[in-house]
Amino acid sequence: MNLTQAINYRRSVRKFDPDKEIDTQKVKKCIEQATLAPNSSNMQLWEFYHITSSNILKKISIASFDQPAAKTAKQMVVIIVRKDLWKKRANANLKFIKRSFRNKKPENYSSREKFAIYYYKKLIPLNYFDVLGIFGLFKYVFFWLIGFFRPIYRQVKNSDMRIVAHKSAGLAAQTFMLSMADINYDTCPMEGFDSLRVKKALKLPRKVEINMIISCGIRMPEGVYGERFRIPFKEVYNKV
Ligand SMILES: Cc1cc2nc3c(=O)[nH]c(=O)nc-3n(C[C@H](O)[C@H](O)[C@H](O)COP(=O)(O)O)c2cc1C
Incomplete structure (x- = not known):
């Protein structure tokens, strides 16, 4: 895939195929690529938790209200902001x-x-x-x-400094999701979760913040909720 193809391929997938596994090493490689994302002052105030244990996946799914993207995920990546x-x-x-x-x-x-x-x-x-x-x-x-x-x-x-750190983590998240799309792996970014419970499941200190949880797997056709909707480009594009 070229970049444009990967951008178009990436969709938020809410239902992953229960019969299709994803390769942990390949996901790890995509996380490594995510660390190449641009970030504020090159401070890299992030950490990535790659969740492969079924026990922890279950705990995080419960903390994410068992939403479909979490419940059917084969693996997850939790992006942590470490301003500390x-x-x-x-x-x-x-x-x-x-x-x-x-x-x-x-x-x-x-x-x-x-x-x-x-x-x-x-x-x-x-x-x-x-x-x-x-x-x-x-x-x-x-x-x-x-x-x-x-x-x-x-x-x-x-x-402000929290926003600075979260912006950079968001760029890492997108770099990760595009890297996954490039190898036909699917993802769903999630902010719908109980952060305290997720931190507990991962034994994280209270002061760290969770930027996003990204569910991973291979899409079921019905896992993509319809055609992509975007506001007409001319409404969001301003040439000055
Ligand atoms: C920061 C962030 C948080 C999100 N949280 C959730 C979530 O908790 N659950 C969910 O199903 N989708 C979540 N989404 C996915 C969005 O709903 C989705 O990106 C949007 O509808 C556009 O669709 P697309 O990603 O397929 O282009 C989130 C996306 C982002 C960027």
Whole structure:
């Protein structure tokens, strides 16, 4: 399949064929491709839980109200947002950047290289550091005042940072689903679930957030609920 074919092939499938298994290694490969999705500041604040155990699949299906896409799934992928890992990920980026400089002395860094280090050492902590949302609110007011005089990044509240992390996880989700479509595997993204129960089933800490659960399998013809509906393109397309 080329990309256009995969985009057209992908549908939200609500009923998977009980007699058709999917290859765990192939699904794992699609998850690996998902990690190549673009993501905010390359912070990769995500984790992927690939569910193959029938016991856990059942628990997650119950937590997802036994909706058809969950009940008939052969496997599932739960995409987790790990905003709490920001320090670790910033350090991983720093380490990677420094390694790519190949023993260059700091005084010989180019301005782009200096900025890359400054970015992960200073700007990322400035954006991500927060205590109970209080520092975020302070930053928001401070940046708002600066915004009177020059363009400034304003999405610094705790709630903004959650959106930042979920946006990136959503892109990984779509990359995963297209990778699956490319090999004629089907998926259904789901947000209809009891997040607390899903976290319990996966033994996840309370502070992490679930971006999406993606059911996987092979479609039954009736698993695609009718023709695809989209608002006429001209209503959503604005050329400026
Ligand atoms: C974030 C998100 C959450 C969704 N949650 C559910 C869900 O809980 N159950 C479900 O059956 N479909 C769910 N869907 C699937 C949408 O209903 C579906 O993508 C939409 O109707 C368009 O159809 P298509 O995916 O076949 O193009 C979800 C989709 C997204 C992107």
